[in-house]
Amino acid sequence: MLSKLIYQAFFEGSARGSAQEVGAGQRHDILRKGERSPYVTMVIDGWAASYTQLSHGPRQLHTIFLPGDLCDSGVSHTGVLDYSVMALSRVRLACLPRELFDGLTEGHPALARAVWRQELLQAAMLRQLTTAIGTKxxxxxxxxxxxxxxxxxxxxxxxxxxxxxxxxxxxxxxxxxxxxxxxxxxxxxxxxxxxxxxxxxxxxxxxxxxxxxxxxxxxxxxxxxxxxxxxxxxxxxxxxxx
Amino acid sequence: MLSKLIYQAFFEGSARGSAQEVGAGQRHDILRKGERSPYVTMVIDGWAASYTQLSHGPRQLHTIFLPGDLCDSGVSHTGVLDYSVMALSRVRLACLPRELFDGLTEGHPALARAVWRQELLQAAMLRQLTTAIGTKxxxxxxxxxxxxxxxxxxxxxxxxxxxxxxxxxxxxxxxxxxxxxxxxxxxxxxxxxxxxxxxxxxxxxxxxxxxxxxxxxxxxxxxxxxxxxxxxxxxxxxxxxx
DNA sequence: CGAATAGTTGACTAACGTCAATACTAGTGG
DNA sequence: CCACTAGTATTGACGTTAGTCAACTATTCG
The missing domain is CATH 1.10.10.10 (Winged helix-like DNA-binding domain superfamily/Winged helix DNA-binding domain)
Structure with missing residues (x-):
């Protein structure tokens, strides 16, 4: 479920000029594994996907990000991305400075919960995907x-x-x-x-x-x-x- | 990484008589999909695993829980388990009443972060597993x-x-x-x-x-x-x- | 010691991958 | 507006990995 709260946080950030709207061309990396991105990224328009790539090998996509999805909310807690994110189509992104985002969630428990829930939902989807790949x-x-x-x-x-x-x-x-x-x-x-x-x-x-x-x-x-x-x-x- | 903090929370809970230690036989379900377990469960000894099972079909294991791992910390936020957990060997579990656990994390940000991190680590492991199954x-x-x-x-x-x-x-x-x-x-x-x-x-x-x-x-x-x-x-x- | 569970083996099958050629489509520049 | 081009979709013949079935052996546990 798309969280109105999260969307609003980005909307307000944008109104205050803190959220950047970014257009990313088709089929290009938005975030790369190993980065410590200074922004929290949301897909506004178009589709993106997280993936990991074996060295010179094939890629595995994990999550399709639709408009309204956060691509890297968990990174604040672990420091570094362990996956990459690429655009699947033409994409418009909203990028909110990470400290600002973290500040918002701290001051706003309902927002923090909404972010938590998104993360857990993505985990649940991944479990289902894994099950599909492994057994179907x-x-x-x-x-x-x-x-x-x-x-x-x-x-x-x-x-x-x-x-x-x-x-x-x-x-x-x-x-x-x-x-x-x-x-x-x-x-x-x-x-x-x-x-x-x-x-x-x-x-x-x-x-x-x-x-x-x-x-x-x-x-x-x-x-x-x-x-x-x-x-x-x-x-x-x-x-x-x- | 096993979090000393989390382990301690359960240890103290146990000292106060709030954590139950439970022995679960080999190869039995510890938690079942759809439940709203009133406890947060930690593996103390032995191995367990989360899985989903297709109706009358094969199972897919997702995460192997080793001693020190929490099996269902995310459930507080989503309400209901979307996977089952079974014992792979003889297992000893510690079960802390969920309200107590939630209370502890609220009052203790470092503990909350540790739980967060475990959840994110499990997500990272699952991404790697998915990649292995899908591409290797x-x-x-x-x-x-x-x-x-x-x-x-x-x-x-x-x-x-x-x-x-x-x-x-x-x-x-x-x-x-x-x-x-x-x-x-x-x-x-x-x-x-x-x-x-x-x-x-x-x-x-x-x-x-x-x-x-x-x-x-x-x-x-x-x-x-x-x-x-x-x-x-x-x-x-x-x-x-x- | 005996029953149940776990591991091993072989012959055969089916699902999916590989290679390579051919059509289609959409975006681009003249 | 058209032709060009690059990415995308489709097709066929064939190879390979992994699944199936079924028997047999080894181990564990009561």
Whole structure:
């Protein structure tokens, strides 16, 4: 769940001129492993992802950051990033000086809790992803991540009925679920043939979420979004841009 | 790194009669998904692991809990466990009433930070595990988890020279790294033939950690243990038992 | 000592990876 | 507006890793 509180902190920071809005080109690193970034970073627009890369080897994506997500809130406590973050699409970021952020959370317990919760939610998502990669066949892994992304976008009001912007390539998906791009392609075709997803341009449509969740063998309770049901009324409209 | 502070909190709780020491048999659930456990649980002796299980499907282990580890510190913030925890060996647990624990952390910022750090360390380990499962071949995954467990045990003073208690079965390893027990068996034989590990009874010996880390393509910096080098002097002796 | 759990082996299968060529699409500059 | 280009998607033939099934051995624990 996107925390209004966190969003507001960045909004106010911005109003006071302390938050920087930054445009990052497509497919570039936003944060790099080993850095001690002086800012706390939030995705405002577009998608990003954290990953680790084996030396000269393949990458593994861990978390897809959607608009409203913090990319590095935990770093204050550990000192140094143990992962990198890259832009998956064109991205707009808000960067709040870390001391300022830490000050805000100290003075505002509800905000601190909201940050905590985001961190724990990301951990829960990672547990689910690990489970998918470790135990599920390829098409189920894909059903899993597609459903998860859709539901997260929906909770923030970025969906329209059963369709949702989809800003990620098949190669990215491959690096997320631990497969090759070729195999991802074939399995997506399978899901399309079964009518579980409809993909056109930069859009993903999910005609029957329940069925997709069933295929993915996924109970989305861990996302903390409450009931997941047929496309009804939308939740809140998308939050105001910075 | 095992936090003395956290350990002490439980020790004092125990002295005041608020911490329960519990023996849990081998291979049984300690905490179950969906519960709202009224206690915060620490492993005192033996090994445990968090996992998620697909309905009637295979399990995926996420985190191996060694003596001194908290199993469910994050639950206070989210309300409900989204994973289960089971004993891998005979286990002794310390259980501190959750309100008491929360009270302690509120009144003691250094303790709160220590708990935070443990949670973030577990998240970092999970990222590494996910990367291993998603991108590394079987023998490297095993080298990875064996090295990690050894180093964590070493940091707590549970190793002697190059050998370390090893309380986990090949089936457990399989569920940890996303393979079948049969394949784990074969790959362990491979590691043994190459002299990377020596396994006897419930003991694991790692004659050359650097070489094992190289095979695993693993930089253990994320464990926050400082230098990892040839077997020299031991760190602290094992902490007192409850 | 005997039952249950854990480890080992072999033959066979299936899922996924690799390589390489070909289409498609979107963004770019003339 | 069109042609060019680079990234992305798709296809096919084939190779390899890891899974499956099933038996058998070794160990642990009561």
């Amino acid at each position: 066949p390829a098409h189920e892994r894909l059903a899993h991540v597609l459903a998860e992304i859709f539901l997260r976008m929906q909770a923030r009001g970025y969906t329209e009925n059963d369709s949702c912007p989809f800003l990620i390539t098949q190669s990215d998906l491959a690096e997320l679920v631990g497969l090759t791009p070729v195999h991802v392609n074939r399995m997506l075709q399978l899901l399309r043939r079964d009518g579980l997803i409809v993909q056109g341009g930069r859009t993903l449509r999910i005609p029957d979420m329940q069925r997709l969740l069933q295929v993915a063998r996924l109970d989305p309770a861990y996302l903390g979004l409450g009931k997941v049901s047929a496309p009804e009324e939308e939740p809140d409209p998308r939050p105001m841009a910075l | 071949p079987a023998h490297e995954r095993l080298a990875h988890v064996l090295a990690e467990i050894f180093l964590r045990m070493q940091a707590r003073g549970y190793t002697e020279n190059d050998s370390c208690p090893f309380l986990i079965t090949q089936s457990d390893l399989a569920e940890l790294v996303g393979l079948t027990p049969v394949h784990v068996n074969r790959m362990l034989q491979l590691l043994r033939r190459d002299g990377l590990i020596v396994q006897g009874g419930r003991t694991l010996r790692i004659p050359d950690m650097q070489r094992l880390l190289q095979v695993a393509r693993l930089d253990p910096a994320y464990l926050g243990l400082g230098k990892v080098s040839a077997p020299e002097e031991e760190p602290d002796p094992r902490p007192m038992a409850l």
